[in-house]
Amino acid sequence: MKKATHHSEYLKLKAVYIKPAKNAFVSDIYLGEQWRELNYLSRPDFDSALEEYKTFQEYFLNNNIETHDFPFDNNVQIDSIYCRDASIATDFGMIICNMGKGGRINEPQSHSEIYKQANIPILGIIEAPGTLEGGDVAWLDSTTLVVGHTYRTNEEGIAQLKALLEPKGIDVVVAELPHYKGKNDVFHLMSILSPVDKDLVVVYSPLMPIKFRDELLNRGFELIEVPNEEFESMGCNVLVIAPRQCLMVAGNPKTKQLLEDAGCQVTTYKGEDISVKGGGGPTCLTRPMHRSY
Structure with missing residues (x-):
């Protein structure tokens, strides 16, 4: 029997929660009321977003991945499409986050209610x-979780995360991220890091802390370096559904080629309206649940 775990970013994905565009964006009017305040690059087109999301969602169905939808919730805004951010999956139960972006403050409670209805422990x-x-968090292996200290994740949040996980044998590694574009920009740990196998990670080194980059090298990871011109187009944001089987936003051909040169199978999707304009790639659009060895 295959062993299931939540403590991985690259093992075979068996189940995932998503927030379909129709449940998050709702309507063209809804988008028009919110995109500026939430610092989107430009206004997403509702119909185009639905088409892009249909293709995105089919990828999971075609790979026999069990999908669960977060429903429409009047208490959250369009950013709720980026459903990775409001909760963290562990083998001991879900950790319900507290958002660093004011416009997203109600999303964790929305997640919590869904998990309780599904009898998923908290x-x-x-x-x-x-x-x-x-x-801001990613599993390096089954007992190591890295967390970025950013404008969205503060020292007190990291201390609470450690208090939950360290007594259970989890090593929580802190990566001190730079100021970059400041408090209003979406800059997470996973903006510069995507593990794609037990010994392979996609990184953007110019914004990576030296100490943490050295930690990756000392752990035996090979680094796939995203070129400067593909950082802003989310070349570093790679969702893995099985070791070296990757999904990424179209428009990053150099990073795609580097992944393929490393033996990865790469699928791309058009994400202008569901990813690029809101600054959320495929990892952001998903709350992966259990994976299997």
């Missing part, structure tokens, strides 16, 4: 003044 809840977003 390990803990990050409480104010702590903030923690799921885009």
Whole structure:
């Protein structure tokens, strides 16, 4: 029997939660009321977003991955499409986050209600003044979780995360991320890091802390370096559904080629309206649940 775990970014994905565009964007009017305040690059087109999301969602269905939808919730905004951020999956239960972006403050509670309805256990809840977003955490292996200290995830949030996981034998590694474009920009740990196998990660080194980059090398990871011209187009944001089987936003041909040169199978999707304009790639659009060895 294959062993299931939540503690991986690259093992074979068996189940995932998603927030379809129709449930998050709702309508063209809804988008028009919110995109500026939430710092989107430009206004997503509702019909185009639905078409892009249909293709995105079919990828999971075609790979026999069990998908669960987060429903429409009037208490959250269009950013809820990026459903990785509001919760963290562990083998001990879900960790309900506390968002660092004000416009997303109600998303964790929305996740919590869905998990309770599905009888998914809750390990803990990050409480104010702590903030923690799921885009700032990634599993390096089954007992090592890295968390970025960013404008979205603060020291108190990291302390609460450690208090939940370290007693259970999980090593929580902190990566101190730079200021970059400041508090209003979406800059998560997973903006510069995507594990794609047990010994292979996609990185953007110019914004990576030296200490953490050295940690990856010391752990035996080979680094796929995203070129400068493909960082802003989310070349570093790679979702893995099985070791070296990757999904990424179209428009990053150099990173795609580097992945293929490393033995990866890469599928791309058109994500102008569901990814690029809102700054959320395929990892952001998903809340992966269990994977199998």
